[in-house]
Amino acid sequence: METTSILPLLILVSSLIPGILILLLKEEQVGLRTFLNLFGAVAKVSLIAWVFAGYLRGEEYTFFFSLALDLTFSLRVDQLGLFFAALSAVLWLVTTLYAIGYLEGGMHRRRFFAFFSLCVTASTGIALSGNVLTFFIFYEFLTLSTYPLVVHRGTDKAVEAGRTYLWYTIGGGTILFLGVVGLFVLAGPIYFGQTEIIASLISDYPTQLTILFFLLLTGLAVKAAIFPLHGWLPVSMVAPAPVSALLHAVAVVKAGAFGIVRLVYDVYGVGVAEKMNYLNVLAAFAAFTIIYGSVRALFQDDFKKRLAFSTVSQLSYIALGVAIPGVLTSTGAIVHLVHQGIMKITMFFAAGNVAETYGYKNISQLNGIGRRMPLTMGAFTIAAFGMIGLPPVAGFISKWYLGLGAVEAGSYWVVLVLLASSALNAAYFLPIVYRAWFYEPEYEVSRLRQSGRLEAQALLLIPVVVTGLLSLAAGVFAASAGSPLSIAREIAEKLYMLL
């Protein structure tokens, strides 16, 4: 069934071409730019749906060409990759709408939307990469295409944040590069899923492969914001809200987390990683990051900063799930890729709405905001409940599977970490929810919302409502076929069936 298909390439091209074209347009050509953007976003979602359908029918899509010499560029569709690609594509579509509303009348929008498209190209490229080299190329491409977005506002603070961002990501990329070349020299061009290569080499080169594993892991951990390599993420919050929402809640950080999933499951294989005790190290760092991020979040008054530290914490659930072997924990980790994405993007949209509509950037300013922005804060509340792990929101499912799997694996300490984290999540999210709904508003009457008018621009409101509902739906319909959970479960089961 292995046939070459240009479909995976088209999925990338659907955002690459709009990105390049937008760069060539004039700043004033808003209509054409918006059209290109939305056309690309819709095309990407449709293409992924098409490929997904084909994949379920048992078709395989691969695309590769020899870049040069022994360097092969390869795209391949598998369930895990599609899962991540679908997440990026759907959220890109939503965020594009949001960004159009958010940046209306702003400066340098051409540049913004162009690089935004390029970022999404990079992140879908990461999702669909068939081998380590291709993954690395897109990983670096993501770093570069995100930089102009971080410094978008051009203020000194933004430029400074851009510098921090680059030191971390270029540094991580360099370490990753070392690992990638080393792996290439030792094991040849590894395609994802060929875990047998490492398995056959591990007894001959245990030291080298261990060093390489940790080089690769370190390179990926930077983007996955695992302690102590998380420092760039809170600083990058200076970027405009859509960037924080899509890139720093989903695309960039997930590239790291997804990379760790690939590294453990599809390059080294769980068997080797477990036998060589790599997973214990990963588990320790992930667990520490979960607690550390939550504790730091407690003390942030800046709304986006609190969300950022929460992201640091929540991302490590994925790493933790990967680090505890077992079908259930894997399911939890993989499904959290999606769940964390839709919940966190909802929260960033909400924070952006509040800041854009009322100019409030701090949590202490949010008294009674729920009455003025019921839909926005309603969505936020759903997401917050999900993050804490209350049923039936998506986050509960992730935590449930992680906890269940940990018990099954006999790692009871993980349950403690999850409980502690949930308590902390509640401690830093519930005050926001409570403040928004139950505090007396302090605003003057003239700023009261007039009846009949929307609480915010439609383009800002629709996305937050959509992703809020998605967070709920992913939890409520978790048991039905086609839900993120059922797909994640299938991926995890396949993974462990092979062992």
Place this chain on the structure above:
Amino acid sequence: MTHLPTSSFPALLVGLPILLATLSLFFGSKGRAVVGLAGSLLTTALSLIAIAEVTRRGTVIHILGGWDPPLGILLRIDPLAAVFIGMLALVGVFISLYAWWYFRVREADTGGLPQFWPLWLFLWAGMNGLFLSNDLFNLFVTLEVVGISAVALAVLSGKTTALTAGLRYLLAAITGSMAYLFGVALIYGSTGTLDISLLGQVLEPGATTTFALLVITLGLMIKMAGFPFHFWLPPAHSAALAPVSALLSALVVKGAFYILLRLWMEVFGVSLTYAAGQLIGVAGAVAVIWGSWQAFMQTSLKLIVAHSSVAQLGYLLMVFPLLILAPGVTTDSADWLSPAWTAGIYQVISHAFAKASFFLSAGIIIMALGHDRIESLRNLVGNMRITAMAIGLAGVSLIGLPPSGGFMAKWMLLKGIFLSGQWWWAPVVLTGSLLTAGYVFMLLRLAFAPAREMDTFRPVPKSLEVVALLLAIGSFLIVFPADFLIQFLESSAVFGSGIEPIMEGGEYGNN
């Protein structure tokens, strides 16, 4: 060598630019530029045709005047020479186009500097001759032609800084030549021949040979600004006019490297030791770190770019320790030779494109601002988006991020390092990349920063910006023909070869 097919291309490649340079001297200011540009285009076309000839027929030779070596002079284009000639032609033609518009814009304040054109064509002829020579003395002559025209170009602006730097450049160039010539004399004295192919067979190891190797290497290291002889490069390259800086940094220094590579691999194998390879590798490693760090510390754009050349040339020297094998290792078992050679070639080519683009961009910025202090680059993205993009792309190639030519070079270098087990070079490669990222993004950070009132960008012809951008894009496109390029190079005897040192231990022990 004389059994190889003959062709008149080698002679033409040297003769045509000389002829055109001489012709241009008969014209006035305007006409000279026209002849110069036409000459550049013609030479490029000729170079490409000659390369096509080599891909078809393999190595071709030309025997000047019909006298066989060792009496006569033999020019030959093998695939390695062809690749260097191609690089010179492709980068050179873009620099020529740039120079055409550059001097037209600056006609008011410089009088158009028509001397640029004959000097550049002489330089081109010298470089072509250098790549084609198969004879130590001939190489000396071409080195001199290149050196003298390069110094003359460097002081073209007539400014004091350029003259001071130019004088230092001249002294370094002369010292280098003298050292080289001394080594050649020693070789000639002991063997009676200057022909490279012949020397490869007859050269005997011994004190004389080792000493000759030492002074020749010294001379060439000075000429290519290898650490610690790099002191002359940053002032000379940064004080020259933009098109000249590009020529010097992207192309001229590669000439000395080419000779060094050929002589080490084709002539001096008998005298080289593993330690010698390691030693020159250390010089390269220090250059990478030191040059990048210096670039990072500069505050004017052209000095950053010039110091970056010191570092980028260091990577070239880091190829040698991989090519000179440890005692007991045979060339057949050394599977890292091909990656190491590929790394060297790609470093040469991608640096040529990226550095030319970088210097030309710097020239554009000086035109727009009147100076090149980097704090004035603020809001470059808003004012000159094409130039900002050129700097960004060229910078990415210098850092070695995928999928640039620089990435290819770093990938292959690291691969060679790992395969050979000489892992101690790996941190140097990575630190170099990080420091390069440091100065490239220092520039980009400013380019994105908000404008200040005091900086006004004067308009600059778009064509200049486009040329710089095309060169930057070129540093990415060169990755794609890699398969063809390496296959082509592999048909040359020297490519992929390694040195199995005969002696162990001391400087010149007995075999």
